[in-house]
Amino acid sequence: MTDDRASPAEGEVQAEIERISELVETGMIEAGARAAELVRRHPDSFDAHMFRGFVCNRLRDFEGALVCLAESLRLRPTSDAAHFNLGITHCQLGGLEPALEHFLAAAATAPRERQQSRVLAGCCHHRLGRPADAIPLYRQVLEVEPADASAVFSLMQALRETGDFGQADEWAENLTQMLHSNYPSVRALLGFFQGYDFDGWIEVDDKALLAKHVETYRREVDPAAFAGLPATYVMPDDYPAFAEAHGRDPGIWMVKPNNMHNGHGLRLIEFPEEASREAGWLVQRYLGDPFLFRGRKASFRISLLVTSVSPPRVYLFHGGSARFSLQAYDKGRDKLGDLPMHVGHLGIFSDRTDLIEETARVMGNANSMWRFPELMNYIAEAGFDPGELWEKLQAQAVEVVELIGHIGLYERQAAHGQRYAYGPKIVGIDIFLDEAMRPWILEVERGPTFFRMFDGERENNPIFPQVTEMAIFPLGDGAADTAAREAEIEYERRGRFIRIMPGDD
Helix, strand or coil: CCCCCCCCCHHHHHHHHHHHHCCCCCCHHHHHHHHHHHHHHCCCCHHHHHHHHHHHHHCCCHHHHHHHHHHHHHHCCCCHHHHHHHHHHHHHCCCHHHHHHHHHHHHHHCCCCCCHHHHHHHHHHHHCCCHHHHHHHHHHHHHHCCCCHHHHHHHHHHHHHCCCHHHHHHHHHHHHHHHCCCHHHHHHHHHHHHHCCCCCCHHHHCHHHHHHHHHHHHHHCCCCCCCCCCCEEECCCCHHHHHHHHHHCCCCEEEEECCCCCCCCCEEECCHHHCCCCCCEEEEECCCCECCECCECEEEEEEEEEEEECCEEEEEECCCEEEECCCCCCCCHHHCCCHHHCCCCCHHHCCCHHHHHHHHHHHCCCCCEEEHHHHHHHHHHCCCCHHHHHHHHHHHHHHHHHHHHHHCHHHHHCCCCCCCCCCCEEEEEEEEEECCCCEEEEEEECCCCHHHCCCCCCCCCCHHHHHHHHHCCCCCCCCCCHHHHHHHHHHHCCCCEEEEECECC
């Protein structure tokens, strides 16, 4: 994130950056406040502004990140790191033209071995409807690093866009060979897809925006949709409705930041006056009757795979994983502050080795995570029908996929008439299971961690190579309907993926 050159008060700044970095996993909100204070104390420090830009991006405060990174660039105009991160942040906000400008500037000054700026500049050209301008950039990367899978994939796609299916097929064969039995390259390519992905996914990743889009969907499409989404109130506008709902049906409520995941900032309250009324927060009905796995709550995740946006094609992986809370569940009102029993995520409690070790012992898994077969077996032994549960999960996944279409995200990706400008996209849907085995949607995550994808394999996930096989193949001369041919090939290679858009007959 920072360059190697010295900055003002370098020792003090670097020491504070190291201290704040330790908070990024366990306390992002505090990390943000301390990064802001660091900039206030050292307004002329390049490293302080760069670091705060990094923290703002982690907080999904992209506008704030732009301000910090622009100031870092003012302090060091030739910094390829500042240009690169400004490009990434503009992409998050859908600003492809300014992103392109910064990626090209970064590519002009970056060391020879850092080629990602050039790859992303090519992606911007392609996504803006100029694939012919992208092709020379990808070729420049491959002259330096012939095994750069992201450059090969992007070149293959740009060649398809320009109608040169012959050369595109050659690169498809090349990339297939490159990835065969090379898991690190597969992982790197999927990381590229996830890291530099579609414009607009904040529309479902941000909990407040998701709630508003669901409200609109119910009004315009189906009043009964998303029955499995807990009642949600976005502050400050929805505070009166929240207070009224509590008056009708008092209970426990969960306060969350709109745009963060993994339990950061989360707390439980009993009364409306305890809620934050500031913008950036929401209040959601707390689901207090969970189905328990050996006495613990679980955060269950299923995965979507978007393979095409024009026309839209989306798959649901037939599987999933669960991560467990670090304490046995107790619904007592005096336990509301014991977050380790309410949150099924290790990150914010990574410093609680005592709880982690105890959970590993109880759950029989060092990572406090079970894969799909273990989950379904346990549910069956508890007297529930796993097949019936899966049908409910699939119905919820279809709702999410249709909501994404209603928002217009698929169309947005193809706004410049480019069918091949984006690679496959993996989306996580987090689910809560109540004691009646009813699934509830907690959130949608556009960038799920690799360790929570599909069946939750931590090493050598066998589904990752399958995703690349669904995306990389020769298409022939392009004379036939390529969209139909793509759909046919990826469907043949789908394995445990169920196509839900269009419906899988």
